[in-house]
Amino acid sequence: MRHIRALMLAVTLIAFLVSCGGYLLLRELRIPASTSDAPIEIEIQPGETTAHIATRLRAQGLIRQPLFFSALVRYLDLDRDLQAGRYLLRADMTISDILIALQSGRVGEIQITIPEGLRLEEIANLLGNAEFEQINEANFLEVAQNGGQFKDYYFLLNSLPSDATLEGYLFPDTYRIAVTATVTEVIDLMLTRFDQQYSTFDRDVRVPDRSVHEIVTMASIVQREAALISEMPRIAAVFWNRLRPEHAAETGGGKLQADPTVQYALGYSVDEATWWRKNLSLADLQIDHPYNTRERAGLPPGPISNPGLDALRAAAQPDESAPYLYFVASCAMDGSHNFATNFAEFRQYEADFLACR
Secondary structure (H helix, E strand, O other): OHHHHHHHHHHHHHHHHHHHHHHHHHHHHHOOOOOOOOEEEEEEOOOOOHHHHHHHHHHOOOOOOHHHHHHHHHHOOOHHHOOOEEEEEEOOOOHHHHHHHHHHOOOOEEEEEOOOOEOHHHHHHHHHOOOOOOOOHHHHHHHHOOHHHHHHHOHHHOOOOOOOOOOOOOOOOEEEEEOOOOHHHHHHHHHHHHHHHHOOOHHHOOOOOOOHHHHHHHHHHHHHHOOOHHHHHHHHHHHHHHOOHHHOOOOOOOOOOOHHHHHHHHOOEOOOOEOOOOOOOHHHHOOOOOOOOOOOOOOOOOOOOEOOHHHHHHHHOOOOOOOOOEEEEOOOOOOOEEEEOOHHHHHHHHHHHHHHO
16 A cells, blocks of 8 residues: 555656646746847857857846757757847747747848048938938937936936037947837947947046046047048147137137037038038128137037047047147148147248148
8 A cells, every 4th residue: 555655646746747847838938038028139140059049048138048948949950040140139029939030030230330520410310311110310319319318327428418419429430230220229339339439548538627528529629620530639739728728818718719619500501511511701600609619718518529539539638749729721731730839830831821722
């Protein structure tokens, strides 16, 4: 009798374990890892093993049990069917959904290059014409004009005024972006790239008592003024020097007198079909506007463009070899300039340029 009871107990335990195992298997198959519908991008490299893929899916919160995922893939003989590529997945997808996506649901991508020195409207236009499914010029501008909503997530936005746009912080680069990306996802990508690039020099900033916002503002002006990367640190030095109290008498109380800030203030020119009109009249140079640095002393309220790494580094590490206060295009006509430390020297360089032009 005792042996019969032991046998019956063993059978019961086995049945219970099979039942529990079946329940757990069904749970893994039918219940997603989360209820979140936020898209998560994951890239599978050519030759990547199923075990490695499973580990990364778990790290992203897309599955609960990497071992179960790997075993299921092997059982279904899908190892060779998981395709390399970039995918947009969600934590509310079941394992079946994820497996289907990894076999046939690769995300289409758009490669887009954002040149240095564009203003928000120009970036919005580029993205709006790039055939993204959820991005157009208007909705990109709407989000990018509210920079305050991103301050809690990006440390380098700490000095950004709460009512400011993201002008200056959308890092120009070449990006590969999912065709299904949202405006916020693209902006996050560009702000993350800005953080990465700024961190390459932020420990070696040579302009004391200046905030990130002020450095980015200066970089945006340097980006629009300089034709040659090699001259950016010297042009940055000119503008920082013009703000020094000891040069106030020479610079009209600390006026930058940078034409690109006037161009930014004037906005789009229908006649020239550009945001950066070249033909500035005397009336243009005298407009009453916070960004007109020909009339107002100091830095403008914020950046006038989105500068690249060279301009950012130049603004943070200007050339300190001489107290330059002026620069004039040179007769070489190659984008280079002559730099002057006083007004008399500036007038001579200016006369030389007018003569050779």
